[in-house]
Structures are given as structure tokens and as C-alpha cells.
Amino acid sequence: MKAIVHDTYGPPEVLRLEEVARPVAGRGEVLVKIHAASVDPGVWHLTTGRPYLLRAAGFGLRAPKARVRGTDAAGRVEAVGPDVTRFRPGDEVYGTCKGSFAEYACAKEDSLAPKPANLDFEQASAVPVSACTALQALRDGGRLKSGRRVLVIGASGGVGTFAVQLAKAFGAHVTGVCSTANTDLVRSVGADEVIDYTQEDPTDGARRYDLVVDTGGNRPLARLRRALTPRGTLVIVGGEGGGKWIGGTNRELGALLLSPFVGHRLRGLVATQRHSDLALLTELVEAGSVTPVIDRVYPLADVPAAVQHLREGHPRGKIVVRV
Known part of the structure; x- marks a missing residue:
């Protein structure tokens, strides 16, 4: 073959x-x-x-x-x-x-x-990989509930487009972060609001969210925490930078070490793909909630x-x- x-x-x-x-x-x-x-x-x-x-x-x-x-x-x-x-x-x-x-x-x-x-x-x-990652970031890492405010950083990417749609399916108010060229796409998959990061810093503290899902950026933890409500949750999904030895895991390790000492829940994510999650995604796809x-x-x-x-x-x- x-x-x-x-x-x-x-x-x-x-x-x-x-x-x-x-x-x-x-x-x-x-x-x-x-x-x-x-x-x-x-x-x-x-x-x-x-x-x-x-x-x-x-x-x-x-x-x-x-x-x-x-x-x-x-x-x-x-x-x-x-x-x-x-x-x-x-x-x-x-x-x-x-x-x-x-x-x-x-x-x-x-x-x-x-x-x-x-x-x-x-x-x-x-x-499979991207949608399961988005699902587990929202449901397991973020403990997302209906009515919560969610910020998805990298909303036009593979995980991000699924995260926006799944968060909407779970009843959240979703803000997506992307570049100028992708704002229409992010709106089309269901984002209530879109922030163009070339024009505005989504982590400047002007708006705060119950859950921030960072799907692969390199913003430091201190900046990401500025976008959280006092008891908000940050879930880091991958990331770049950090050098050739540990790569983007440096932020996930930092989140793990810092989380016990602050009011925020700071989480990294190691996603898996299993039949039960794929079956749930099938239901959502066939219902038209996720494309x-x-x-x-x-x-x-x-x-x-x-x-x-x-x-x-x-x-x-x-x-x-x-x-």
C-alpha cells in the first residue's frame, strides 16, 4: 500500500x-x-x-x-x-x-x-483530534455551564472553530479572537462577538470572562489572567515558543504550578480521543450544532x-x- x-x-x-x-x-x-x-x-x-x-x-x-x-x-x-x-x-x-x-x-x-x-x-x-480537544477543554478543563462568558483565542484555527461552536451548543456567550482576515469566518461559526487581535488586545482587562481557552498562542500567563473574572478558568491548549526542549509546555507547567496559589483555575490540557466523545460529537454534528x-x-x-x-x-x- x-x-x-x-x-x-x-x-x-x-x-x-x-x-x-x-x-x-x-x-x-x-x-x-x-x-x-x-x-x-x-x-x-x-x-x-x-x-x-x-x-x-x-x-x-x-x-x-x-x-x-x-x-x-x-x-x-x-x-x-x-x-x-x-x-x-x-x-x-x-x-x-x-x-x-x-x-x-x-x-x-x-x-x-x-x-x-x-x-x-x-x-x-x-x-476527531481537534473537536475532541475543544470538547475536553470546555467541558472537562473549563467545566463550562450555560450562560457563562467564554473567550476563545485562536478562534479561526482547527481547535478554535470547534471550540466556538461547542461553547455555543453548551449555551455560552462566546467571544472569538482572530486576525482581520478571519473575523467573518469566526462570526459564521457562531461567535457572539469577535476581537481582531491586530486592532485590540483581548487580554487588556477591559472585558473579563468566566473561561478563557487559548488554542495555541504564546501570551504569558500574567496577560491571560487579566481577561479572567476573579474565579475564572484558563485552559491552555498547546502553544508555541518555549524553546526546542520543552516547547509550548512551559506555559502549561507554569499554570500547573501557579494555580494552587491564586483565585483562578489555571489548566493545561492533554486531550484524548475516545468512542464516547466521538459519539457525542456525532450527535452534535448530525443535529447541525457543529460543522x-x-x-x-x-x-x-x-x-x-x-x-x-x-x-x-x-x-x-x-x-x-x-x-
Whole structure:
């Protein structure tokens, strides 16, 4: 089968299209024929091997342990391994796989769900990682309740567009932060208010929010806290900067250390993708409350360009790979 592989860490150019052996579903696994996959920041970090903390976490110190990149996926079940009870061959599914930039990939049964009936495969592949991250940031990290005021920083990005829609679905008043070019997009996905960060500082303290979700910026904790009500919550979702060793985790570590000593709840987020959350997202998508935003679609051979665009192009929503 064809797959995007790499044997060394480096820029997107180290990724290449190659013929590899088709995987075999093990116990509790599902073999999926991939129709579409999507690109998330984790792909960039696993390709470059930065921050170095990621290598120490088990992804390979000198070279990547897993040759095939890609996590988000949508496709049809080709085969199931022993003990799989939820799916059978022919089922249309979406979720996360091991190496989804390929014609076939294996997934744990619990990391898949039936594909939303009103989405095609490309749209469905945009959902799992980013929408689960947004859901867990709001519901688990932010303990969001109806009527609360929410600020989403990075509202036009992959996680941000889902965070705006999910916060609205939960009954919140949502303010999205983005650049001038994306204000109409953020309004179109449901934001009650939009702040253009090139014209106004959303963390100047003029307006305060019960929950601030920062989906990948680099604003320091002190500035982010200025946007919180006295008992407000900050959830940091990823981030850039922090150097080659720990990357954007420096702010999450700072939040963890500071939170016990201040009135604010300061949280980092390590998101997971599981069947129960995917099932909830399916309900919201099929009800029309959540719709994935697609920036552009690349063929499988152009994954290096897709990863580069993610890093440099400030995509509006998600970047998808057609397999």
C-alpha cells in the first residue's frame, strides 16, 4: 500500500510517499481503508522531533519509532481483529488511527465511532483530534455551564472553530479572537462577538470572562489572567515558543504550578480521543450544532506541503488529506 513515511526527524521534506506492507488488525483493533485524513499540530512536532521532550516521551530519541505519520482518519472498516464487537467490515467510521496518511491503517476499537451521516469522509476526518480537544477543554478543563462568558483565542484555527461552536451548543456567550482576515469566518461559526487581535488586545482587562481557552498562542500567563473574572478558568491548549526542549509546555507547567496559589483555575490540557466523545460529537454534528471548517484539501502525495501550510499558512479551520 502507499503511505507517507519518514526515517529521520526534520522539516516536512523528510516525509515521502512509499510502498509499505499493509498492517494487520491485532486484538481489539480495526483495519480501516482510509478515504481521508487531516493534519494537526502533532504531525508537525512528530515530524520535526521538537520539542525534544516529545522524543523522551517515547516517540523515539534519535529517530521516529513510527514511520507512518497521521492520526485523524475517516474511512471504511476493512477487517476486524479478535475481540472487536462494535464494528464489522463495510462500516463507515471516523476517529484516530496509527499512521492515517496511508491507504490502510489500524485503530483501537475505542478510538473509532460511526461516521456522522451528514458528513463526507473529508469533512469527517477533520473532526476527531481537534473537536475532541475543544470538547475536553470546555467541558472537562473549563467545566463550562450555560450562560457563562467564554473567550476563545485562536478562534479561526482547527481547535478554535470547534471550540466556538461547542461553547455555543453548551449555551455560552462566546467571544472569538482572530486576525482581520478571519473575523467573518469566526462570526459564521457562531461567535457572539469577535476581537481582531491586530486592532485590540483581548487580554487588556477591559472585558473579563468566566473561561478563557487559548488554542495555541504564546501570551504569558500574567496577560491571560487579566481577561479572567476573579474565579475564572484558563485552559491552555498547546502553544508555541518555549524553546526546542520543552516547547509550548512551559506555559502549561507554569499554570500547573501557579494555580494552587491564586483565585483562578489555571489548566493545561492533554486531550484524548475516545468512542464516547466521538459519539457525542456525532450527535452534535448530525443535529447541525457543529460543522467542520475545511481550509483546503491535499492529495496523499502532497502531505509535506500540507504540513508546511499548517505551520506557516495560518489555516482557517482544518487541512485535509484525500487518500
